[in-house]
Amino acid sequence: MSQNKAPHAAPLSEVTMDNFKRKINLLGSTGSIGTQTLDIVEERPENFEVEALAAGSNVEMLVEQAVKFNAKLVCVRDEAKYSELKEALESAGWKGDVVAGEQGVVEAARYGDADVVVTGIVGCAGLLPTIAAIESGKDIALANKETLIAGGPVVVPLLKKNNVNMTPADSEHSAIFQCLQGRHDGTLLKKILLTASGGAFRDWKAEDLKNVTVQDALKHPNWDMGAKITIDSATLMNKGLEVIEAHYLFGVDYDDIEVVVHPQSIIHSMVEFGDTSVIGQLGWPDMRLPIVYALSWPYRLDMKYDRLDLVKLGSLTFREPDRKKYPALDLSYAAGRAAGTMPCVLNAANEAAVELFRAEKIHYLDMPKVLESVMERHKSEWKENPTLEDIVAFDKLARVHAKEFIAVPL
Ligand SMILES: NC(=O)C1=CN([C@@H]2O[C@H](COP(=O)(O)OP(=O)(O)OC[C@H]3O[C@@H](n4cnc5c(N)ncnc54)[C@H](OP(=O)(O)O)[C@@H]3O)[C@@H](O)[C@H]2O)C=CC1
Numbered sequence: 001m002s003q004n005k006a007p008h009a010a011p012l013s014e015v016t017m018d019n020f021k022r023k024i025n026l027l028g029s030t031g032s033i034g035t036q037t038l039d040i041v042e043e044r045p046e047n048f049e050v051e052a053l054a055a056g057s058n059v060e061m062l063v064e065q066a067v068k069f070n071a072k073l074v075c076v077r078d079e080a081k082y083s084e085l086k087e088a089l090e091s092a093g094w095k096g097d098v099v100a101g102e103q104g105v106v107e108a109a110r111y112g113d114a115d116v117v118v119t120g121i122v123g124c125a126g127l128l129p130t131i132a133a134i135e136s137g138k139d140i141a142l143a144n145k146e147t148l149i150a151g152g153p154v155v156v157p158l159l160k161k162n163n164v165n166m167t168p169a170d171s172e173h174s175a176i177f178q179c180l181q182g183r184h185d186g187t188l189l190k191k192i193l194l195t196a197s198g199g200a201f202r203d204w205k206a207e208d209l210k211n212v213t214v215q216d217a218l219k220h221p222n223w224d225m226g227a228k229i230t231i232d233s234a235t236l237m238n239k240g241l242e243v244i245e246a247h248y249l250f251g252v253d254y255d256d257i258e259v260v261v262h263p264q265s266i267i268h269s270m271v272e273f274g275d276t277s278v279i280g281q282l283g284w285p286d287m288r289l290p291i292v293y294a295l296s297w298p299y300r301l302d303m304k305y306d307r308l309d310l311v312k313l314g315s316l317t318f319r320e321p322d323r324k325k326y327p328a329l330d331l332s333y334a335a336g337r338a339a340g341t342m343p344c345v346l347n348a349a350n351e352a353a354v355e356l357f358r359a360e361k362i363h364y365l366d367m368p369k370v371l372e373s374v375m376e377r378h379k380s381e382w383k384e385n386p387t388l389e390d391i392v393a394f395d396k397l398a399r400v401h402a403k404e405f406i407a408v409p410l
């Protein structure tokens with residue numbers, strides 16, 4: 001049993017509720033997390049301001065956002081789109097810095113005097129920009145879980161070294177973080193109860209999964225999210241990744257992180273203390289809530305969202321995850337327990353598997369097989385205390401191994 005502290009959270013010293021204003025560098029501004037973050041900025045201009053925006057390739061939306069939010073720097077990851085972005089921004093009368101490419105995203109992350117970086121990039125592509133943000137002393141509002149899963153052994157010590165807060169924007173981890181506020185230092189946190197919607201196939205029989213299509217997997221029962229995380233949710237890989245994310249954020253042993261299927265996605269997760277009390281955080285499945293808390297912590301802002309109506313909901317239900325139907329869950333626990341480079345390899349293999357599935361090159365049921373095969377190959381190369389260079393190299397290699405799976409399936 002581990003004694004747990006808040007996730008890498010040092011107190012914000014000079015801020016009070018009266019002068020609460022935070023400048024944001026937003027990575028992945030055109031995606032699901034990015035656009036919802038900007039909804040919050042639009043709603044609370046007295047509290048939030050945009051400094052820099054970065055996205056993958058959606059130039060049209062980037063231009064619209066840059067003008068509307070008066071960003072000072074704009075970045076497009078796709079270097080081929082640099083001129084298009086620069087010209088469109090100039091024609092729109094916008095003035096500021098325009099950058100592109102991998103290095104451009106890093107620049108956007110550490111840009112100016114932003115207080116916090118919202119990491120809404122999808123995948124391990126967020127790792128180097130997140131590290132740059134931490135090294136420049138900016139707090140991190142973490143949505144991009146893949147970064148922490150792959151880079152945990154390097155990112156966690158770096159947060160401490162730079163005295164940087166990492167507040168979770170992922171809904172479950174925000175719930176856990178909220179449940180842990182105000183507890184006494186010596187309080188024994190016994191377990192984390194991580195809730196799962198069960199994903200697109202929770203009500204499908206295991207034998208019907210052989211007929212799954214990409215479109216079926218993209219239908220999340222409760223949340224409207226980007227494609228990659230929606231597929232992860234359909235294999236329960238999202239929950240597996242979140243188990244590892246919880247381990248790195250809260251320092252809890254894997255034996256003490258339990259997954260509970262909760263089809264309504266109203267309780268976003270719970271914590272159990274030594275005296276058997278269980279505390280949970282409830283809310284509609286609306287990502288603006290965890291994002292706003294990641295940005296406003298340790299304060300709570302008054303937001304004009306719909307109140308949670310428990311009477312209208314009627315009932316909240318719970319069940320055990322079907323570990324046979326969803327092998328990705330146990331593979332994630334195994335990777336987390338193996339520690340070192342294994343979570344990085346699991347994550348990279350999964351990113352590659354999801355890409356292959358979305359391109360219809362492998363079947364839904366092949367995705368966990370890819371993970372198993374790539375993890376098996378990694379055992380002989382595994383490192384306990386990897387450097388950032390090791391993580392980047394193993395991430396790359398795992399993607400190559402995952403793609404070889406098509407040629408030589410298990
Ligand atoms: N959506 C949600 O509700 C939740 C998401 N998360 C996590 O948040 C992260 C983002 O998810 P989500 O918003 O759903 O994803 P989306 O696919 O909706 O958005 C991804 C964003 O990242 C940009 N992007 C992609 N690759 C790069 C890159 N290499 N460099 C810079 N920008 C890039 C995209 O730009 P463009 O579109 O221009 O290509 C887009 O702005 C993921 O890690 C996910 O697991 C966690 C909890 C909930």
Ligand SMILES: CC(=O)[C@@H](O)[C@H](O)COP(=O)(O)O
Binds near residue numbers: 171199229234
């Ligand atoms: C909104 C959010 O945080 C997602 O990670 C969501 O929880 C996915 O839901 P499931 O993985 O439980 O289906």
Ligand SMILES: [Mn+2]
Binds near residue numbers: 170171172173242
């Ligand atoms: Mn989540």
